[in-house]
Amino acid sequence: MERAYDAIVVGSGFGGGIAACRLAEQGLSVCVLERGRRFGPGDYPDRLAQFPHALWHARRNPGGMFDVRIMRDVAVVTGAGVGGGSLVYANVQLRAPDEIFDDPAWPAAIDGRELDRFYARTEEALDPRTTPRTPLLPKVTAFETMARAAGREPLPLPIAVHFGPDRHHPFSGVFQQGCDNLGRCDVGCPRMSKNTIDITYIARAETLGAEVYPLHEVHDIHPPGRDGDPWRVGFRDLQYKTKGEVGAPLLVLAAGTVGTTRLLLENRRRLPRLSRALGSRYSGNGDALALALNPTADGVKGARTEFGPVMTSRIEELAERGLMIGDGGLPRSFDDVLEVLRGVRLLTGLGRIRVGMKNVASNLGLSDRALAPADMRVKRRTPIGDSLIFLCIGRDAADGEMRLTPVFRQFDIRFDRARSAALFDRMRETVTELCRAAGATAFFALDAGPLGNYITVHPLGGCPMSDDPATGVVDDAGKVHGYDGLYVLDGAIVPTAIGVNPSKTIAALAERGVEKLLEERGRAAGR
Ligand SMILES: Cc1cc2nc3c(=O)[nH]c(=O)nc-3n(C[C@H](O)[C@H](O)[C@H](O)COP(=O)(O)OP(=O)(O)OC[C@H]3O[C@@H](n4cnc5c(N)ncnc54)[C@H](O)[C@@H]3O)c2cc1C
Ligand code: SF4
Incomplete structure (x- = not known):
């Protein structure tokens, strides 16, 4: 690694991958620091016994790919690894509905029309x-039959998956096989059929000279001492347990909603001009998991949710109820993971005691409890069989607060579910109606389970955009108010719930932000 680059990018998910790629395309020397490892097709877990080793933990398991963080009010699941959340996501690529941008929390320059061009750019x-439709998957037929029986129109989901013959990805040249319906999208695709960030934006950035350093976790941010000095970033090499530092005039934080907000909170004393809004507007994007247990209706039973891409279909009630419900799936050998949500005693023995102790510690402000492999000794129970899995998403109040706890300075998220209760009530109603149509027993995860307080895979906010530095940390291009050369380009800048899966909007905002950044740089060079 060099001592200095033109740009440092922290994190290699949607925001980081896009920033690295577009900056490298313009000839900048780019260094990407990523806390997780690089994954190849043979590296993903394929049975439940391996799942505990998929839990990322800085000291005990930096090679894991899920960061599961249980806090008092919420539990958050994110990805770790080159490619970030795209490694484990369900590939859904939906635009935010235009009305989302009517919320005054968004900067004036951002609306659906403004983002059109950038949404299109992400599709490249x-x-x-x-x-x-061929072969017609039983899970698709089952979802469609159930939706229609409940008086809803099912819609297909656009997913970032390559179907068809093996190919070299047209954007990056990386080899990938066509989707073979293995249902493993959320635990890593062994065929590389998912158009993930590592094999698209990051691969292209590397072809153009960007240097990517996996297992490098950033901790310290030092602003330039004088005009012309670089930003300096301190990191830990999680493999060799060493520390290092690197500098650049341009620093892009893209460590994800939790990662970036945490970094800025922890470095706040060195960045006194950061907005008071830091940590505000946390949203879980109204996430809730639900199950239709043991459906009996003709056309719905035998759904085989393990066969086919994890998410294929949705019903949308955004205008009427502010929510959407998509289907889900997991490989058969993993369906016990859902039992954790149902409160079935899957965490056993010492693992259960350790999670219990972490709960107590977190309530005292002592720990933010990233689960480690030893916490997750699961044993097989009754399989959920052909039950349908639903991912519910909606517009929650986006009024949570990310903070460091007093005294112990541990990361924490406060979120009062009661202030979004109307949304969750409407969700529960919709799930109940769908389950009735499916002849199934409804299970709504917010009501039960050790992780069921408010678990999300779509955390947003913490460094919200705003035209006014009093109410937002960054401007409409992701530039941090009060600091030249410092940008945030990830889910942290989204100031409201989006009501649909958010990665396409995060990606479009990053494409727009990096374009504005390059324009500003061009203007500065011309002066
Ligand atoms: C199981 C699952 C399914 C999902 N399905 C969908 C879906 O179908 N559609 C959708 O739109 N969204 C989905 N999501 C959400 C989606 O993955 C996120 O919204 C998206 O990845 C966020 O992008 P980002 O750029 O903000 O951050 P991320 O993609 O999370 O990238 C942040 C990166 O920064 C790294 N990092 C963090 N801290 C540091 C540090 N201190 N130093 C160095 N590196 C650091 C992380 O390891 C990570 O690689 C899903 C998420 C999960 C967990
Ligand atoms: S279903 Fe998902 S994991 Fe399986 S091949 Fe297709 S994209 Fe990959």
Whole structure:
């Protein structure tokens, strides 16, 4: 690694991958620091016994790919690894509905029309398609039959998956096989059929000279001492347990909603001009998991949710109820993971005691409890069989607060579910109606389970955009108010819930932000 670059990018998910790629395309020397490892097709877990080793933990398991963080009010699941959340996401690529941007929390320059061009740009790399109708997957038929019986119109989901013959990805040249319906999208695709960030934007950035350093976790941010000095970033090499530092005039934070907000909170004393809004507007994007247990209706039973891409279909009630419900799936050998949500005693023995102790510690402000492999000794129970899995998403109040706890300075998220209760009530109603149509027993995860307080895979906010530095940390291009050369380009800048899966909007905002950044740099060079 050099001592200095033109740009440092922290994190290699949607925001980081896009920033690295577009900056490298303009000839900048780029260094990407990523806390997780690089994953190849043979590196993903394929049975439940391996799942505990998929839990990322800085000291005990930096090679894991899920960061599961249980806090008092919420639990948050994110990805770790080159490619970030795209490694484990369900590939859904939906635009935010235009009305989302009517919320005054958004900067004036951002609306659906403004983002059109940038949404389109993300499709060059992520190449979303709907699941082919041939072969017709039982899970698709089951969802459609159930939705229609409940008086809803099912819609296919655009997903960033390559269907068809093996190919070299047109954006990056990386080899990938066509989707073979293995249902493993959320635990890593062994065929590389998912158009993930590592094999698209990051691969292209590397071809153009960007240097990517996996297992490098950033801790310290030092602003330039004088005009012309670089930003300096301190990191830990998680493999060799060493520390290092690197500098650049341009620093892009893209460590994700939790990662970036945490970094800025921890470095706040060195960055006194940061907005008071830091940590505000946390949203879980109204996430809730639900199950239709043991459906009996004709056309719905036998859904085989393990066969086909994890998410294929949705019903949308954004205008009427502010929510959407998508289907889900997991490989058969993993369906016990859902039992954790149902409160079935899957965490056993010492693992259960350790999670219990972490709960107590977190309530005292002592720990933010990233689960480690030893916490997750699961044993097989009754399989959920052909039950349908639903991912519910909606517009929650986006009024949570990310903070460091007093005294112990541990990361924490406060979120009062009661202030979004109307949304969750409408969700529960919709799930109940769908389950009735499916002849199934409804299970709504917010009501039960050790992780069921408010678990999300779509955390947003913490460094919200705003035209006014009093109410937002960054401007409409992701530039941090009060600091030249410092940008945030990830889910942290989204100031409201989006009501649909958010990665396409995060990616479009990053494409726009990096374009504005390069324009500003061009203007500065011309002066
Ligand atoms: C199981 C699951 C399914 C999902 N399905 C969908 C879906 O179908 N559609 C959708 O739109 N969204 C989905 N999401 C959400 C989606 O993955 C996120 O919204 C998206 O990845 C956020 O992008 P980002 O750029 O903000 O951050 P991320 O993609 O999370 O990238 C942040 C990166 O920064 C790294 N990092 C963090 N801290 C540091 C540090 N201190 N130093 C160095 N590196 C650091 C992380 O390891 C990570 O690689 C899903 C998420 C999960 C967990
Ligand atoms: S269904 Fe299987 S092959 Fe297809 S994208 Fe998902 S994990 Fe890959």
